[in-house]
Amino acid sequence: xxxxxxxxxxxxxxxxxxxxxxxxxxxxxxxxxxxxxxxxxxxxxxxxxxxxxxxxxxxxxxxxxxxxxxxxxxxxxxxxxxxxxxxxxxxxxxxxxxxxxxxxxxxxxxxxxxxxxxxxxxxxxxxxxxxxxxxxxxxxxxxxxxxxxxxxxxxxxxxxxxxxxxxxxxxxxxxxxxxxxxxxxxxxxxxxxxxxxxxxxxxxxxxxxxxxxxxxxxxxxxxxxxxxxxxxxxxxxxxxxxxxxxxxxxxxxxxxxxxxxxxxxxxxxxxxxxxxxxxxxxxxxxxxxxxxxxxxxxxxxxxxxxxxxxxxxxxxxxxxxxxxxxxxx
Amino acid sequence: xxxxxxxxxxxxxxxxxxxxxxxxxxxxxxxxxxxxxxxxxxxxxxxxxxxxxxxxxxxxxxxxxxxxxxxxxxxxxxxxxxxxxxxxxxxxxxxxxxxxxxxxxxxxxxxxxxxxxxxxxxxxxxxxxxxxxxxxxxxxxxxxxxxxxxxxxxxxxxxxxxxxxxxxxxxxxxxxxxxxxxxxxxxxxxxxxxxxxxxxxxxxxxxxxxxxxxxxxxxxxxxxxxxxxxxxxxxxxxxxxxxxxxxxxxxxxxxxxxxxxxxxxxxxxxxxxxxxxxxxxxxxxxxxxxxxxxxxxxxxxxxxxxxxxxxxxxxxxxxxxxxxxxxxxxxxxxxxxxxx
Numbered sequence: 001x002x003x004x005x006x007x008x009x010x011x012x013x014x015x016x017x018x019x020x021x022x023x024x025x026x027x028x029x030x031x032x033x034x035x036x037x038x039x040x041x042x043x044x045x046x047x048x049x050x051x052x053x054x055x056x057x058x059x060x061x062x063x064x065x066x067x068x069x070x071x072x073x074x075x076x077x078x079x080x081x082x083x084x085x086x087x088x089x090x091x092x093x094x095x096x097x098x099x100x101x102x103x104x105x106x107x108x109x110x111x112x113x114x115x116x117x118x119x120x121x122x123x124x125x126x127x128x129x130x131x132x133x134x135x136x137x138x139x140x141x142x143x144x145x146x147x148x149x150x151x152x153x154x155x156x157x158x159x160x161x162x163x164x165x166x167x168x169x170x171x172x173x174x175x176x177x178x179x180x181x182x183x184x185x186x187x188x189x190x191x192x193x194x195x196x197x198x199x200x201x202x203x204x205x206x207x208x209x210x211x212x213x214x215x216x217x218x219x220x221x222x223x224x225x226x227x228x229x230x231x232x233x234x235x236x237x238x239x240x241x242x243x244x245x246x247x248x249x250x251x252x253x254x255x256x257x258x259x260x261x262x263x264x265x266x267x268x269x270x271x272x273x274x275x276x277x278x279x280x281x282x283x284x285x286x287x288x289x290x291x292x293x294x295x296x297x298x299x300x301x302x303x304x305x306x307x308x309x310x311x312x313x314x315x316x317x318x319x320x321x322x323x324x325x326x327x328x329x
Numbered sequence: 330x331x332x333x334x335x336x337x338x339x340x341x342x343x344x345x346x347x348x349x350x351x352x353x354x355x356x357x358x359x360x361x362x363x364x365x366x367x368x369x370x371x372x373x374x375x376x377x378x379x380x381x382x383x384x385x386x387x388x389x390x391x392x393x394x395x396x397x398x399x400x401x402x403x404x405x406x407x408x409x410x411x412x413x414x415x416x417x418x419x420x421x422x423x424x425x426x427x428x429x430x431x432x433x434x435x436x437x438x439x440x441x442x443x444x445x446x447x448x449x450x451x452x453x454x455x456x457x458x459x460x461x462x463x464x465x466x467x468x469x470x471x472x473x474x475x476x477x478x479x480x481x482x483x484x485x486x487x488x489x490x491x492x493x494x495x496x497x498x499x500x501x502x503x504x505x506x507x508x509x510x511x512x513x514x515x516x517x518x519x520x521x522x523x524x525x526x527x528x529x530x531x532x533x534x535x536x537x538x539x540x541x542x543x544x545x546x547x548x549x550x551x552x553x554x555x556x557x558x559x560x561x562x563x564x565x566x567x568x569x570x571x572x573x574x575x576x577x578x579x580x581x582x583x584x585x586x587x588x589x590x591x592x593x594x595x596x597x598x599x600x601x602x603x604x605x606x607x608x609x610x611x612x613x614x615x616x617x618x619x620x621x622x623x624x625x626x627x628x629x630x631x632x633x634x635x636x637x638x639x640x641x642x643x644x645x646x647x648x649x650x651x652x653x654x655x656x657x658x659x660x661x662x663x664x665x666x667x668x669x
Contacts, residue, residue: 030463056463062493067452067486074456077441078391079464082456097483101446102453109432110442111424112646146647146655170649198653245653283665 004191012182014156015045015121017190018163019083023053026081029167030057032072033085033121034065042087043123043182065091069098069120073172076118077106081167089124089176090136103172104147119166119173125216125266126310127180132302135310137215137267142174143243143276149173150243151197154181154218157188158241165197178216200247202254206236209324210254212277213264214240217315221264224320231321233328243273248280255285260327261293266314269297291327296320339609341384341541342599345376346618348400349596350625351409355399355416355430359575363633365418367575368445369430372400374570377595378503379404381536381544382471382563385552389468391439391457393450396431397503397569398443401473406438413628419635426638427646441470447508448474448481451500455487458496458560469497469555477508479522485529491560492530498560499551500526503538505569506590510581526562538567539593542602568593 009017023029030053031037031046037058040047050058061068065086072084086095103116126135142150151166151173153159159177166173195201203218204225213221218239225235236254240247255261263277274295281293299313352371358364372379375397383404386392394401402412407423415422416430423435431445441457444450450472457470478484479502491498502522506513513520526533532554536547544565551561568590572579579587603609647655 032459059459059494062486062489064486064490066483067455067490070452070483070487071456071459071490074441074453074470075459076456077453078457078460078470080456080460097446097449098452102444102449106434106442107649108646109424109428110434110436111422111427112650113424113436114434114441115649149648169652171652284668287668 002189002192002194004189006187006189008185009156009188009190010182011156011159011177011184011186012043012045014160014188014190015163015177016047016049018160019046020049020052022164022167023049023057026167028079028081029083030059030080031083031085032059032061033068034061034063034087036060036085041085043179046085065094066098069095070102072118072120073098073103073106073116076116076172077114082118083167084118084120086120086122088134089122089138090133092138092141096141099148099174100145104145107171108147115170116172117170119163119175121175121177123177123179125178125180126303126314129305129307129310130179131305135303137265137298139176139243140267140272143273147172148244151175151241152215152243153177153241154215154239155188156184156186157190157194160188160190161193162197162241165193176215180216198242198245198247200238200240200250202236202250203239204235204237206234206258208234208258208328209260209262210236210238210251210258211262211264211320211324212238212240212251214243215266217264217266220315220317221320223317224324227317227321228324231325233324235324248284251277251281252284255281256288259288259290261285261289262320262324262327263293263295264315264320265297267298268300269295270300272297294323294327296323337384337545338542338599338603341380341545342596342603343617343621344380344384344404345541345596345599347409347621347625348376348379348403349373350621351403351412351628352399354413354625354629356575358413358417358629358632361633363417365416365426365429369416369575370397370573371571372397374591374594375503375505375538375567376400377538377541377544378501378565378567381538381541382473382501382548382565384545385548386469386471389439389466390470391441391454391468392471392473393441393453394443394473395447395450395475395478396443396445397475398433398473399430402433402440402443405440407435407440409625409628410631413632414635417632417635418637419632420638421631421635425642448478448483450474451478451484452487454498455490455496458491458498459494461497462494467556469499469552471499471501473501473503475508476502476504476506476513476522478502479525480508480516485525488526488529488531488562495558496560497555497558499555500531500560500562502562502564504564504566507569507573509573510577510579512582522564523562532559532561534561535564535566538565539595539598541595541599567595
């Protein structure tokens, strides 16, 4: 039985509490990034941490994303546990050398001698009309690079527990928050994790189809499942929580029971996370599948500023419900 | 100044001689077809920078290097056999054959890694500087890189942070005049690189790499200052005697230019200074050279005879021991085909 009390908290406050609790426990943890200290973080996650932990542990930097990540790598190699904040995941384009060529490969290239225990916190996704350079979902870039763990929490509870655990790991973790979730308020048990880090979670049980997703799309899919229930269709909703490691066992067990699978992502379709999931489910559950694995993902286009175009370019609960109904018809 | 054996210049000469002998053996290992590939970048002609700067560092200090870093690692105490074995891609190498010439590292000697991305290792010393300052360690961290990295943005981001935060860090540009086949004057209007570092508030100096004693003394000033929280920048000018890699025959430069560049030889310069000052004769130096040659010959034999890493080591070290591991392709295929 899962112990612990339940409190109401936002995704943003849960992240801040995770950082504060981890920093209070482990002196080597520090935050480095743009506007993380005095300003309190572009999305307010590190607000009020500076007076408590000091400028040494909330290191405000110049606008130099590659060196922010590079300095975090160096600090991680020499005894500290950095949390580098990248204001937008879109800035991966600037830091990819330090992330993919350095952080991800140092342990391997050096034969296991030196690890890079760090967390790169960033946020992505649509929802604020922030345009093509501030609204992307680039998790596939990270997932395509061995050596990097990849965490994408959907709930306040997960934001807290997954970040706390990520800060105990010996390897680099990319932790992608969703900008549209920060203000989301939920009942959360911050004392005991719902399931261990690295495991997927069944958010809604069902028997007719398994819908696999992560991050904000969990909520979109849950809304679709609610609609489907009214039509007599029981969809099982799986939240992956971490994309590396990828918990296929939970997904496979579900698909073997339901016989159908749909995979959903806000990121663009082609060569994206849904492509990987669909391929794996097809290979591993072929004998159990009644239908091809169906992918519903972001359109293969940049994100536009217009709210109509922006929201129209990512999966909606309406489209998901309609597609499931057609599959089962 | 005394020039008896164990005098500073004698020790610097000995280290430079070891580096050159080692690099000559790397070339030989390549000719024998026993290196792992041809991505081998020799530092012959640049020994003054490696020996001079490293002599001004202390055992607790750390460093990163560029892809032409064999000499620097030797000057920081590397064991030649384990280096050569790594260059040959063998299990006995520093990184068990996974890093090779361009990604060699050793935690115990403070080597935070050679880097095959130009400028890639530079910000890591900023991070090390943050660590040493926070953890109150009496250590500095030095980034070694070539003139090619002077044109990479990350260098300026890193130097700016080091200056802003008063970090115990030293940036060392080994200016061998060439970024691959592009000469310094073909890459910039301002080849006086120290001006750029000074503009960011660093303690910036330049020195002639042919004179290893001058390199040592200038580096000593800079490492002392860095240890006190005043980060520095040193550009050591020298000449890359041979091509960029083993496949490069330098068609982009004249034989006159090469002859003039090779005349700026830090090993010969130090040898002449030792003989001129007396206390050691050419017979003694010849004996030293021969002894070093034998030591380096043994590295060749060791590397050639060493065993390759076992295939099973392929999946090791992607993540830390005990963490979820990648599934090998063959394991997955067995599982998928068993269902079919």
